[in-house]
Amino acid sequence: MIRHIIAAIAIVLAAWAFWFMAQQDQKAERFQRIQEIIQKTRMEKVKVVNTVQPVAQPEQSAQKEEKKEEDEAAKKLKALQDRAGNVMAFKVSPLYKQKCSSCHGVNGEGIIGPKLIGMSQEKIYQALTDFKSGKRKNYVMYGLLSKMDDQQLRDLSKEISTFAEKLKAAGN
Numbered sequence: 001m002i003r004h005i006i007a008a009i010a011i012v013l014a015a016w017a018f019w020f021m022a023q024q025d026q027k028a029e030r031f032q033r034i035q036e037i038i039q040k041t042r043m044e045k046v047k048v049v050n051t052v053q054p055v056a057q058p059e060q061s062a063q064k065e066e067k068k069e070e071d072e073a074a075k076k077l078k079a080l081q082d083r084a085g086n087v088m089a090f091k092v093s094p095l096y097k098q099k100c101s102s103c104h105g106v107n108g109e110g111i112i113g114p115k116l117i118g119m120s121q122e123k124i125y126q127a128l129t130d131f132k133s134g135k136r137k138n139y140v141m142y143g144l145l146s147k148m149d150d151q152q153l154r155d156l157s158k159e160i161s162t163f164a165e166k167l168k169a170a171g172n
């Protein structure tokens, strides 16, 4: 009898552990994807440096294939960034540029993170405080905002809410 109870408890624990790990995996996956994209852009930079040396190394076809895929992904991201990220229509604050533009674009047009142009000050501030408090779950945004104070969040909300106007004024 006792053995049966112990076995039952063990099964329940194992099931719970399995479920818990699955949840963690799901959360980690989203972050992982962002990490991968960022990693690929770094790799591309390294490769550009490498092409300066004309020493051709014999490569295995599997490695080549992998590299090709990386190049493709990096190219796509580069194209996206060129289209959305690198052409600055108007100036932004150093804080926005440093902390936000890599994912949301230099003018808030969105790259990895969603487009911010056209969001109201209240909506942006709400989103930022929700990310920071963990009410809205996103590890990237949470990690970033946990190191910022309320005044910075207010300043950013105010600034980003003016992007739509500024874009219009810049003739876009």
Ligand code: HEC
Pocket: 034, 096, 099, 100, 101, 102, 103, 104, 112, 113, 114, 115, 116, 123, 124, 127, 128, 137, 138, 140, 141, 144, 156
């Ligand atoms: C590493 C990438 C990354 C950086 C850097 C980043 N964000 Fe985000 N941001 C995201 C992603 C991904 C989402 C979508 C999250 C979601 O909806 O769960 C998001 C969502 C948002 C939203 C909500 C948008 C909506 O439509 O509700 C706002 C507002 C925002 N970010 C502002 C900022 C600000 C301000 C900064 C700079 C302090 C910043 N983000 C930096 C990736 C990033």
